[in-house]
Amino acid sequence: MDRIRISRLFSSHQRELADYVGRQLNDRDLAADFVQETFVRFMEHGDALPAGACRAFLYSTVRNLVIDHVRSRQRRKTSSVPVDDLAHIADDRPRADEVAAAREKIRQIAALLDELPQLTRRIFVLNRVTGLSYCTVATRLDVSESTVQKHLATALRHLLSRLPR
Numbered sequence: 001m002d003r004i005r006i007s008r009l010f011s012s013h014q015r016e017l018a019d020y021v022g023r024q025l026n027d028r029d030l031a032a033d034f035v036q037e038t039f040v041r042f043m044e045h046g047d048a049l050p051a052g053a054c055r056a057f058l059y060s061t062v063r064n065l066v067i068d069h070v071r072s073r074q075r076r077k078t079s080s081v082p083v084d085d086l087a088h089i090a091d092d093r094p095r096a097d098e099v100a101a102a103r104e105k106i107r108q109i110a111a112l113l114d115e116l117p118q119l120t121r122r123i124f125v126l127n128r129v130t131g132l133s134y135c136t137v138a139t140r141l142d143v144s145e146s147t148v149q150k151h152l153a154t155a156l157r158h159l160l161s162r163l164p165r
Helices: 003-025 028-048 051-076 096-114 118-129 134-141 145-162
Strands: none
Touching: 003 028, 003 051, 028 051, 096 118, 096 145, 118 134, 118 145, 134 145
16 A cells, blocks of 8 residues: 555545544544544555545545444434333233243143153154254154154144143
8 A cells, every 4th residue: 555645645635534524423533533444444445446536435434434333323322211101111021820820831731741752742842842844853853744744743632632721
Protein backbone atom coordinates (compact mmCIF):
# COMPACT_ATOMS: atom_id res chain seq x y z
CA MET A 1 0.00 0.00 0.00
CA ASP A 2 1.35 3.40 -0.97
CA ARG A 3 1.87 5.35 2.28
CA ILE A 4 1.95 8.69 0.49
CA ARG A 5 -1.41 7.96 -1.17
CA ILE A 6 -2.95 7.01 2.19
CA SER A 7 -1.48 10.04 3.92
CA ARG A 8 -2.88 12.38 1.26
CA LEU A 9 -6.30 10.71 1.37
CA PHE A 10 -6.36 10.90 5.15
CA SER A 11 -5.42 14.57 5.28
CA SER A 12 -7.87 15.39 2.46
CA HIS A 13 -10.90 13.50 3.75
CA GLN A 14 -10.46 12.89 7.46
CA ARG A 15 -12.21 16.09 8.57
CA GLU A 16 -15.14 15.83 6.14
CA LEU A 17 -15.72 12.18 7.06
CA ALA A 18 -15.59 13.01 10.77
CA ASP A 19 -18.06 15.88 10.23
CA TYR A 20 -20.36 13.56 8.29
CA VAL A 21 -20.35 10.92 11.03
CA GLY A 22 -20.58 13.58 13.74
CA ARG A 23 -23.76 14.95 12.17
CA GLN A 24 -25.23 11.46 11.86
CA LEU A 25 -24.47 10.26 15.39
CA ASN A 26 -23.86 13.47 17.34
CA ASP A 27 -20.74 11.90 18.85
CA ARG A 28 -17.32 13.27 17.88
CA ASP A 29 -15.35 10.51 19.62
CA LEU A 30 -17.29 7.81 17.80
CA ALA A 31 -16.86 9.77 14.57
CA ALA A 32 -13.08 9.72 15.02
CA ASP A 33 -13.18 5.96 15.67
CA PHE A 34 -15.27 5.35 12.56
CA VAL A 35 -12.97 7.46 10.39
CA GLN A 36 -9.99 5.52 11.66
CA GLU A 37 -11.77 2.21 10.98
CA THR A 38 -12.66 3.45 7.49
CA PHE A 39 -9.02 4.10 6.69
CA VAL A 40 -7.99 0.73 8.11
CA ARG A 41 -10.46 -0.91 5.74
CA PHE A 42 -9.18 1.26 2.89
CA MET A 43 -5.63 0.07 3.59
CA GLU A 44 -6.88 -3.53 3.43
CA HIS A 45 -8.88 -3.17 0.20
CA GLY A 46 -7.92 0.11 -1.44
CA ASP A 47 -5.01 -1.07 -3.58
CA ALA A 48 -7.33 -2.23 -6.32
CA LEU A 49 -9.25 1.06 -6.48
CA PRO A 50 -8.57 3.67 -9.11
CA ALA A 51 -7.79 7.13 -7.72
CA GLY A 52 -11.24 8.47 -8.67
CA ALA A 53 -13.07 5.81 -6.64
CA CYS A 54 -11.26 6.33 -3.34
CA ARG A 55 -13.54 9.05 -1.97
CA ALA A 56 -16.65 7.00 -2.82
CA PHE A 57 -15.13 3.96 -1.08
CA LEU A 58 -14.39 6.04 2.03
CA TYR A 59 -17.91 7.45 2.19
CA SER A 60 -19.66 4.15 1.56
CA THR A 61 -17.51 2.46 4.20
CA VAL A 62 -18.12 5.11 6.85
CA ARG A 63 -21.84 5.20 5.98
CA ASN A 64 -22.06 1.41 6.44
CA LEU A 65 -20.30 1.69 9.80
CA VAL A 66 -22.86 4.29 10.91
CA ILE A 67 -25.78 2.14 9.71
CA ASP A 68 -24.41 -0.94 11.50
CA HIS A 69 -23.91 1.09 14.67
CA VAL A 70 -27.45 2.51 14.62
CA ARG A 71 -28.95 -0.93 14.01
CA SER A 72 -26.92 -2.44 16.82
CA ARG A 73 -27.96 0.34 19.19
CA GLN A 74 -31.64 -0.13 18.27
CA ARG A 75 -31.43 -3.88 18.92
CA ARG A 76 -30.04 -3.26 22.40
CA LYS A 77 -32.42 -0.45 23.23
CA THR A 78 -34.65 -0.98 26.22
CA SER A 79 -37.13 1.36 27.77
CA SER A 80 -37.72 1.86 31.44
CA VAL A 81 -41.11 1.08 32.92
CA PRO A 82 -42.48 2.62 36.10
CA VAL A 83 -42.52 0.14 38.98
CA ASP A 84 -46.30 0.55 39.40
CA ASP A 85 -46.82 -0.75 35.85
CA LEU A 86 -44.96 -3.95 36.68
CA ALA A 87 -47.68 -4.96 39.15
CA HIS A 88 -50.13 -5.29 36.25
CA ILE A 89 -48.02 -7.78 34.29
CA ALA A 90 -49.54 -11.23 34.50
CA ASP A 91 -47.35 -14.02 35.83
CA ASP A 92 -47.17 -16.53 32.99
CA ARG A 93 -45.64 -19.29 35.08
CA PRO A 94 -47.91 -22.27 35.62
CA ARG A 95 -49.61 -22.53 39.00
CA ALA A 96 -48.31 -25.09 41.49
CA ASP A 97 -51.34 -27.35 40.95
CA GLU A 98 -50.77 -27.28 37.16
CA VAL A 99 -47.12 -28.24 37.66
CA ALA A 100 -48.10 -31.09 39.97
CA ALA A 101 -50.72 -32.33 37.48
CA ALA A 102 -48.22 -32.20 34.61
CA ARG A 103 -45.63 -34.13 36.62
CA GLU A 104 -48.22 -36.77 37.46
CA LYS A 105 -49.16 -37.07 33.76
CA ILE A 106 -45.46 -37.51 32.88
CA ARG A 107 -45.14 -40.25 35.52
CA GLN A 108 -48.20 -42.00 34.06
CA ILE A 109 -46.81 -41.81 30.52
CA ALA A 110 -43.41 -43.08 31.66
CA ALA A 111 -45.06 -46.04 33.41
CA LEU A 112 -47.12 -46.83 30.30
CA LEU A 113 -44.02 -46.59 28.10
CA ASP A 114 -42.26 -49.07 30.38
CA GLU A 115 -44.99 -51.59 29.45
CA LEU A 116 -43.96 -51.42 25.78
CA PRO A 117 -41.27 -53.52 24.10
CA GLN A 118 -37.86 -51.85 24.15
CA LEU A 119 -37.76 -51.08 20.39
CA THR A 120 -41.25 -49.54 20.44
CA ARG A 121 -40.33 -47.42 23.46
CA ARG A 122 -37.05 -46.24 21.87
CA ILE A 123 -38.81 -45.29 18.63
CA PHE A 124 -41.45 -43.33 20.55
CA VAL A 125 -38.84 -41.46 22.62
CA LEU A 126 -36.60 -40.67 19.65
CA ASN A 127 -39.49 -39.40 17.53
CA ARG A 128 -41.90 -37.80 19.98
CA VAL A 129 -39.60 -36.69 22.80
CA THR A 130 -36.33 -35.99 20.99
CA GLY A 131 -38.04 -34.79 17.82
CA LEU A 132 -36.14 -36.89 15.30
CA SER A 133 -37.78 -37.59 11.94
CA TYR A 134 -38.92 -41.07 10.92
CA CYS A 135 -35.98 -41.30 8.54
CA THR A 136 -33.44 -40.34 11.21
CA VAL A 137 -34.91 -42.76 13.75
CA ALA A 138 -34.87 -45.54 11.15
CA THR A 139 -31.24 -44.85 10.29
CA ARG A 140 -30.19 -44.62 13.92
CA LEU A 141 -31.90 -47.91 14.86
CA ASP A 142 -31.10 -49.66 11.58
CA VAL A 143 -34.75 -50.37 10.75
CA SER A 144 -37.04 -49.27 7.93
CA GLU A 145 -39.21 -46.16 8.07
CA SER A 146 -42.21 -48.44 7.82
CA THR A 147 -41.07 -50.20 11.00
CA VAL A 148 -40.71 -46.84 12.74
CA GLN A 149 -44.25 -45.87 11.72
CA LYS A 150 -45.73 -49.20 12.86
CA HIS A 151 -44.01 -49.10 16.26
CA LEU A 152 -44.96 -45.47 16.75
CA ALA A 153 -48.60 -46.28 15.96
CA THR A 154 -48.48 -49.14 18.48
CA ALA A 155 -47.05 -46.85 21.16
CA LEU A 156 -49.62 -44.15 20.52
CA ARG A 157 -52.54 -46.63 20.58
CA HIS A 158 -51.24 -48.04 23.85
CA LEU A 159 -50.92 -44.60 25.46
CA LEU A 160 -54.27 -43.35 24.25
CA SER A 161 -56.11 -46.47 25.38
CA ARG A 162 -54.58 -46.42 28.88
CA LEU A 163 -54.36 -42.71 29.74
CA PRO A 164 -57.31 -41.24 31.63
CA ARG A 165 -59.23 -38.74 29.56
